[in-house]
Amino acid sequence: MSVDTSVDLGGLRLRNPVLTASGTFGYGAEFAPFLDLRRLGGIVSKSLTLEPRSGNLPHRIAEAHAGMLNAIGLENVGVDAFIREKIPALAAEVVIVASVFGREIDEYAQACERLSESPRVAGLEVNASCPHVRSGGIEFGQNPQLLASLVRAVRRASAKPLLVKLSPNVTSIAEMAKVCEAEGADAISLINTLQALDVDLETRRPKLRNGLGGLSGPAILPVALRMVWQASRAVSIPVCGIGGIMTAEDAVKFLVCGATAVQVGTASYLNPAAAGEIADGMVDWASRRGVSRLADLIGTLQPWS
Amino acid sequence: MIRAPLRADASVLENEAMGAANRRLRLLVPGFEGFEPGQFAMLSPGAVGGALRFDPLLPRPMAIYRASSGSAGAEVEILYKVSGRGTALLAQARPGEQIRFVGPLGRPFPDLRSDRVALLVGGGTGVASLYELAVRGARLRAGAVRVLLGAKSARDLMGHADFSSLAVAVDVSTEDGSLGERGLVTEPLARWLADEPASDVYACGPTAMMRAAAALALRFGRRCFVSLENPMACGFGVCLGCAAPRRDGGFALVCRDGPVFDATIVDWERLA
Ligand SMILES: Cc1cc2nc3c(=O)[nH]c(=O)nc-3n(C[C@H](O)[C@H](O)[C@H](O)COP(=O)(O)OP(=O)(O)OC[C@H]3O[C@@H](n4cnc5c(N)ncnc54)[C@H](O)[C@@H]3O)c2cc1C
Ligand SMILES: Cc1cc2nc3c(=O)[nH]c(=O)nc-3n(C[C@H](O)[C@H](O)[C@H](O)COP(=O)(O)O)c2cc1C
Ligand code: FES
Numbered sequence: 001m002s003v004d005t006s007v008d009l010g011g012l013r014l015r016n017p018v019l020t021a022s023g024t025f026g027y028g029a030e031f032a033p034f035l036d037l038r039r040l041g042g043i044v045s046k047s048l049t050l051e052p053r054s055g056n057l058p059h060r061i062a063e064a065h066a067g068m069l070n071a072i073g074l075e076n077v078g079v080d081a082f083i084r085e086k087i088p089a090l091a092a093e094v095v096i097v098a099s100v101f102g103r104e105i106d107e108y109a110q111a112c113e114r115l116s117e118s119p120r121v122a123g124l125e126v127n128a129s130c131p132h133v134r135s136g137g138i139e140f141g142q143n144p145q146l147l148a149s150l151v152r153a154v155r156r157a158s159a160k161p162l163l164v165k166l167s168p169n170v171t172s173i174a175e176m177a178k179v180c181e182a183e184g185a186d187a188i189s190l191i192n193t194l195q196a197l198d199v200d201l202e203t204r205r206p207k208l209r210n211g212l213g214g215l216s217g218p219a220i221l222p223v224a225l226r227m228v229w230q231a232s233r234a235v236s237i238p239v240c241g242i243g244g245i246m247t248a249e250d251a252v253k254f255l256v257c258g259a260t261a262v263q264v265g266t267a268s269y270l271n272p273a274a275a276g277e278i279a280d281g282m283v284d285w286a287s288r289r290g291v292s293r294l295a296d297l298i299g300t301l302q303p304w305s
Numbered sequence: 306m307i308r309a310p311l312r313a314d315a316s317v318l319e320n321e322a323m324g325a326a327n328r329r330l331r332l333l334v335p336g337f338e339g340f341e342p343g344q345f346a347m348l349s350p351g352a353v354g355g356a357l358r359f360d361p362l363l364p365r366p367m368a369i370y371r372a373s374s375g376s377a378g379a380e381v382e383i384l385y386k387v388s389g390r391g392t393a394l395l396a397q398a399r400p401g402e403q404i405r406f407v408g409p410l411g412r413p414f415p416d417l418r419s420d421r422v423a424l425l426v427g428g429g430t431g432v433a434s435l436y437e438l439a440v441r442g443a444r445l446r447a448g449a450v451r452v453l454l455g456a457k458s459a460r461d462l463m464g465h466a467d468f469s470s471l472a473v474a475v476d477v478s479t480e481d482g483s484l485g486e487r488g489l490v491t492e493p494l495a496r497w498l499a500d501e502p503a504s505d506v507y508a509c510g511p512t513a514m515m516r517a518a519a520a521l522a523l524r525f526g527r528r529c530f531v532s533l534e535n536p537m538a539c540g541f542g543v544c545l546g547c548a549a550p551r552r553d554g555g556f557a558l559v560c561r562d563g564p565v566f567d568a569t570i571v572d573w574e575r576l577a
Contacts, residue, residue: 026543033309034407046545054555058577061538061546063391066360068538072545075556209577218359246359269539270349270364271405272312 003286004293005279007041009238009261010186011161012123014041014095017294018251018279021242021265022047022099022125022165023072024216025275027086034272039279041261042095045082047127049101050111052078062198062207067217067244068266069196071210074101074130079114087120097163099125105150109157116158123161126154129169129192129214141167141192144179151183163240165189166231173227174234181235189240189263190231191224217266218244225257232258232299246274248281255297308409310541311336314353315406317398318380325460326387328396334406337379340369342438343509343532343565346408347540348383350395353403361391366537366560368434368509369409370464381406384433384463410540411564414438414507414530417445422501426494426518428455428510432463434532434564435509443471451497452476455490455510459483491517498525506530508568512576519568529568535559535577550575 005016020028022044028037037043055073062069077086082098090096098115102108108126115121128141128150140150151164164180166173168191180188193214198207206212224243232239241259244266245251251262267274286294319331347364351357371382387396398404417423423442425435432454442450452475456462459479468475476493477485486493491514498504498521508518509532522529538544542561549559550572557563557570 023545024543030541030543034312055545055548057550057575058548059536060548061536061544063361063363063536066362068362070538070544070546075545075548217362247357266362266538269544270352270359270362272407272539272541 001287001290001292003283003291004295005283007260007295009161009240010163012042012095012097014261016041016279016282017255017261018275018282019044019097019240019261019263020268020275021263022127024265024268027077027082027089028094028096029086029089031268031272035276038091038093039276041279042097042122044097044125044263045086045099046076047099047101048076048079048082048111048115049074050079050107050114052076052081057209059207059209062213064196064198064215064217065219067215067219069198069208069213069215070193071208071213073210076101079111083115083118087118095122096120097123097125099127099165100154101127101130103130105153108150109153112154112157116160121160123163124154124158125163125165125189126150127165127192129165129167139167139169141176142170144175147176148179148183151180151185155184161186163187163189165192167192168223168227169195173231177231177235181237185237187238187240187260188231188235189242191220191227191243194220194223216244218246220244221250225253228254228259229257229301245278248278248285251278251282252285252297255294256299256301258299258301260295260298307341307413308338310408310410312405312407313337314403315381317400317402317404319400320396320398323384323463327461327463328385328387330383330385330395332381332383332404332406333375333377334379334381337372337381340372340409340437341413342441343414343434344369344409344411345540345564346381346383346406346410347537348395349405350391350398352405361394363391363538364405364407364540365391365395366540370433370436384430386430386463407540411560412562414532414565417442417449418505419445419449420503422448422504423450424494424497424501424504424506425450425452426490426506426508426510427453428490428514429461430463431510431532431534435507436464436467438507439468439471439473443473447472453478453490453493453497455479455514457481490514491521494518495521498522498527508532515568516573519571519573522568530565531568531571532564533559533566533571534564
């Protein structure tokens, strides 16, 4: 049975609902030996800043039970090098979403403006998990007023489909989702990593040089499903589900909980072809059950009555 | 020649204990076409086949010890030490089972120079990264390489029999004196650097050993290449997790720009 896999994620027309998560897929070309990127719904770049940046001292990563911690820092090649060197390495059919990061709202807005000038950039994803230094290091995505100003500014800076990636480190994800919708975001992506800490008992120091890090991987999947469900019920713009997806069944769960599309993150480290296999696996899953459109699965969670 | 990496479901041919916590893993890797000395692979035990498991989650970086083309395809050999959850799971892999293999990865050791003696210094599991270099040195000419192997004790020593069967000189140091000279492998290194003015150092082992080898080489004004061991998540340059600080202030990715580096570019102070 043939399955219609196409979805519309806030104006991004995707051939299937599987994208790759920012920071886990480099700039795309690194995966060429393992995977035909044209098989994916799209790719999301490493978060980009206006100027190139260097990251944190090692150790930057540590394994956790069914997951990993990371504190990479802001390391990226910068917006200009991305446009000049990274984009041309990707085939024309690859849907490119540029992830954007900044220390200040203005920096975000300028980066969005520059990226929007490239016809190859299909959409923007604003990473709201960046600490706002002037507010004492709180993440943009943790404060509704800060988040509103950020989304307003980037909305003005670009007419491209605009995704806002939410931090899960909040009390009410529904409230943050509503802020994004009210300020003109076309879709929301969630979740980013959960703030975490692990300890090296020999030295009694944090395992990561940065101290705190972000937890990703299968350990966070149920948290992500919960937040996607809550956010998707709170807004009418589409949701892109992220967090711990390792298999096609995991991805289908996100659709059922209300996501229109998903992003595969940490899984690409263990298996560089994971995103492609998950896209294929979703089709198999659907055709075995007589589901003719993947989009028909969206938001079909049957709550206990 | 640096080949593009491949991802394969590798079949376990053999996974035998070698004494202490050391093991030898022989894999059948479909499509594998060879590697260069110092290159590595990412191995994920438990990630392929029947009951998928994602804990421990990350693949483990392991040097490619040896490879050959067998009757059924390419065979790749890994020498590893069981030291934590991932390698403990790897130790349970039985012949016929499959594990995920991504490789060959990383930039290899530079070619040996015909007018120099290469001092290959290996400590602990770092020994595995040097074997192919020793093989090539033995082929180059007599006396092209001298291998200095170090371990805690004779039982912990990896690959000794294999190195000894090559036409290269092998010196052994153990910390408890149970084989060869008692002490650290850097002690014979200092003597050879003094005796052999036309020598270069190729080192792989614990960070403290490589730091000491690099300092010795610098003192004697010799070239020194080290193969760094940072924790890795991906192994091919996308997670940015394996960064090592450079002396010029920036970072190099151990998996992509290394694992082999000229020791003078590494910021040994800031390296974890
Ligand atoms: C390029 C390279 C080549 C290597 N080659 C070999 C080899 O040929 N034989 C061998 O026995 N070992 C080798 N190692 C070291 C090997 O990767 C670690 O011993 C192994 O990852 C430890 O895993 P674990 O499950 O036993 O430990 P755990 O403590 O469970 O590991 C937890 C996490 O830390 C990482 N980690 C722990 N120790 C190390 C280490 N020394 N280096 C890098 N990451 C580490 C693990 O990969 C994992 O992500 C190599 C490392 C690198 C970077
Ligand atoms: C090493 C690493 C680096 C990451 N870098 C970024 C980043 O630059 N921007 C971003 O928005 N998210 C980043 N993320 C978060 C992921 O995109 C994703 O939201 C998160 O890892 C949860 O998904 P997963 O469990 O499938 O990995 C990073 C995650 C990891 C593990
Ligand atoms: S291990 Fe991921 S970038 Fe090196």
